[in-house]
Amino acid sequence: MSLFTEISIPQLNISYKQPLGLFINNNFVESSENEQIETVNPATGEAITKFHAASEADIDKAVAAAREAYESTWSKTSPEERGVLLGKLGQLIEQEKELLAAIETVDSGKPYYTNALGDLEQILQLTRYYAGAADKFTQGKMLPVSSDKYAYTVKAPYGVVAQVVPWNYPLAMASWKMQGCLAAGNTIVIKPAENTSLSLLYFAQLIQKAGFPPGVVNVVPGYGNVAGTRLASHPDVDKIAFTGSTAVGQKVMAAAAMSNLKAVTLECGGKSPALVFEDANLDEAVKWTAAGIYYNSGQNCTANSRIYVQDSVYEKFLAKFTSHVQETWKFGKTLDLFDQECTVGPVVSKTQYERVQGYIEHGKSTEKLSLKQMGQLSDSKGYFIKPTIFIDVPQDSKLNQEEIFGPVAVIAKFTDYEEGIALANDTSYGLASAVFTEDIRKANHFARDIKAGTVWINSSNDEEVSVPFGGFKMSGIGRELGESGMDAYLQTKAVHVNISKL
Numbered sequence: 251m252s253l254f255t256e257i258s259i260p261q262l263n264i265s266y267k268q269p270l271g272l273f274i275n276n277n278f279v280e281s282s283e284n285e286q287i288e289t290v291n292p293a294t295g296e297a298i299t300k301f302h303a304a305s306e307a308d309i310d311k312a313v314a315a316a317r318e319a320y321e322s323t324w325s326k327t328s329p330e331e332r333g334v335l336l337g338k339l340g341q342l343i344e345q346e347k348e349l350l351a352a353i354e355t356v357d358s359g360k361p362y363y364t365n366a367l368g369d370l371e372q373i374l375q376l377t378r379y380y381a382g383a384a385d386k387f388t389q390g391k392m393l394p395v396s397s398d399k400y401a402y403t404v405k406a407p408y409g410v411v412a413q414v415v416p417w418n419y420p421l422a423m424a425s426w427k428m429q430g431c432l433a434a435g436n437t438i439v440i441k442p443a444e445n446t447s448l449s450l451l452y453f454a455q456l457i458q459k460a461g462f463p464p465g466v467v468n469v470v471p472g473y474g475n476v477a478g479t480r481l482a483s484h485p486d487v488d489k490i491a492f493t494g495s496t497a498v499g500q501k502v503m504a505a506a507a508m509s510n511l512k513a514v515t516l517e518c519g520g521k522s523p524a525l526v527f528e529d530a531n532l533d534e535a536v537k538w539t540a541a542g543i544y545y546n547s548g549q550n551c552t553a554n555s556r557i558y559v560q561d562s563v564y565e566k567f568l569a570k571f572t573s574h575v576q577e578t579w580k581f582g583k584t585l586d587l588f589d590q591e592c593t594v595g596p597v598v599s600k601t602q603y604e605r606v607q608g609y610i611e612h613g614k615s616t617e618k619l620s621l622k623q624m625g626q627l628s629d630s631k632g633y634f635i636k637p638t639i640f641i642d643v644p645q646d647s648k649l650n651q652e653e654i655f656g657p658v659a660v661i662a663k664f665t666d667y668e669e670g671i672a673l674a675n676d677t678s679y680g681l682a683s684a685v686f687t688e689d690i691r692k693a694n695h696f697a698r699d700i701k702a703g704t705v706w707i708n709s710s711n712d713e714e715v716s717v718p719f720g721g722f723k724m725s726g727i728g729r730e731l732g733e734s735g736m737d738a739y740l741q742t743k744a745v746h747v748n749i750s751k752l
């Protein structure tokens with residue numbers, strides 16, 4: 251099988267050369283077992299192309315390349331040099347952001363103008379942020395101990411880092427992991443998800459063009475149970491960072507523990523609550539909570555998938571929410587992902603389509619819950635799902651307990667602060683949360699009492715590259731973005747200096 255193919259995106263009048271191989275040592279190479287994966291356009295259900303899938307032996311080659319690059323070159327670079335390379339990468343992303351966004355649209359189903367370009371803007375911002383941070387967040391501390399002794403700390407990279415990323419934000423999740431990790435001075439072996447590998451393979455070329463030495467970044471598309479498992483259990487990987495389901499996060503952590511006790515960062519699932527109090531600006535609450543569940547077709551680990559509304563404004567909120575989604579999101583007005591008015595795309599794959607439809611069917615037929623589905627859906631072979639609302643959902647419903655990861659809002663009532671916060675915390679997850687109120691004291695009580703890594707006050711899902719991100723409870727371990735996103739890839743060495751007189 252060839253290592254490149256020509257792909258056309260007629261809607262933008264683009265034709266480009268798509269890499270299909272494993273990217274090891276700055277070269278695209280074939281899989282050793284000639285295993286291939288077919289990738290499908292979620293808007294049409296049609297195959298786009300096939301690419302090479304890494305075997306365990308390929309993972310070993312990529313890890314060896316990353317080790318060699320770390321020991322021979324990358325560990326000897328200065329933070330400033332790494333910042334300069336990231337700056338060049340930023341320039342290349344800026345030049346190619348329209349094409350990268352178009353690849354995301356075709357391969358993952360993100361509407362081009364309303365979603366995919368936004369991902370690329372964030373990736374650009376994040377790359378610039380870590381370019382500037384490379385020589386700042388790597389500094390250690392001087393620790394005076396006594397007149398005869400001082401100590402200092404050095405922030406040292408781990409060495410070889412494995413990264414496993416999901417399909418909901420293919421290039422953004424890869425960038426959340428890679429840029430800070432490179433700034434910190436590690437080398438990388440990264441595995442994209444099986445169904446959305448094309449953008450990261452294309453991006454690998456920018457890494458090479460920016461001047462990163464061979465082996466510093468290796469991209470190994472492949473199956474989770476082959477390539478992902480090998481990375482998690484590899485004896486020469488010093489750290490693994492993972493984003494995906496909690497079930498797989500647990501496997502990654504177990505494999506890391508049982509192999510070489512490699513360090514682990516996990517960004518897993520969520521079932522994030524939004525609490526809307528009676529004193530909230532309801533129009534704002536509706537706008538943000540709708541975006542917090544329908545943006546990216548609900549495929550957000552931080553989606554506010556549980557919306558609790560104070561009983562006195564519950565009916566009013568429901569009416570406003572429904573008409574807002576109908577009028578503003580206009581689902582189905584066009585199913586062309588390259589149309590400027592397309593806001594909700596398909597879910598990523600047939601598997602996800604069936605999983606989300608399974609939850610909708612369960613809520614409707616098994617639990618007999620009331621629901622509304624909004625917008626038009628003409629005949630389409632794509633994996634489109636209408637924005638859906640389930641109303642008056644009991645707390646013990648499967649829909650209130652499990653991550654649906656689709657455009658499905660679950661709405662229920664609460665009476666007062668105590669009940670609201672108890673419902674919000676009644677979950678094994680703890681990734682994000684939102685509160686809507688004009689009472690600053692109540693908002694800050696919520697921020698204090700909620701067990702979640704992110705709290706949005708009067709907004710939802712508006713992450714910032716400079717602000718740490720990560721979960722409490724079974725939503726994960728560790729933080730990405732901001733200074734924490736670099737610290738995750740640095741370990742502290744303490745140096746004791748004896749200066750007593752001889």
Ligand SMILES: NC(=O)C1=CN([C@@H]2O[C@H](COP(=O)(O)OP(=O)(O)OC[C@H]3O[C@@H](n4cnc5c(N)ncnc54)[C@H](O)[C@@H]3O)[C@@H](O)[C@H]2O)C=CC1
Pocket residue numbers: 414415416417418441442443444472473474475477478479482493494495496498499501502517518519520550551605653654655
């Ligand atoms: N936190 C988040 O952002 C995400 C959460 N999810 C949740 O997970 C559910 C299932 O989606 P999946 O695609 O099945 O998620 P997944 O957790 O299986 O996939 C995420 C990544 O992990 C890899 N992987 C799978 N098994 C592995 C293993 N044993 N060792 C190492 N890596 C492995 C996959 O190849 C992919 O790159 C979704 O419905 C959603 O609820 C999925 C994707 C992202």
Ligand code: BAL
Pocket residue numbers: 418419549550551552553713
């Ligand atoms: N909101 C970006 C990270 C995620 O939802 O997966």
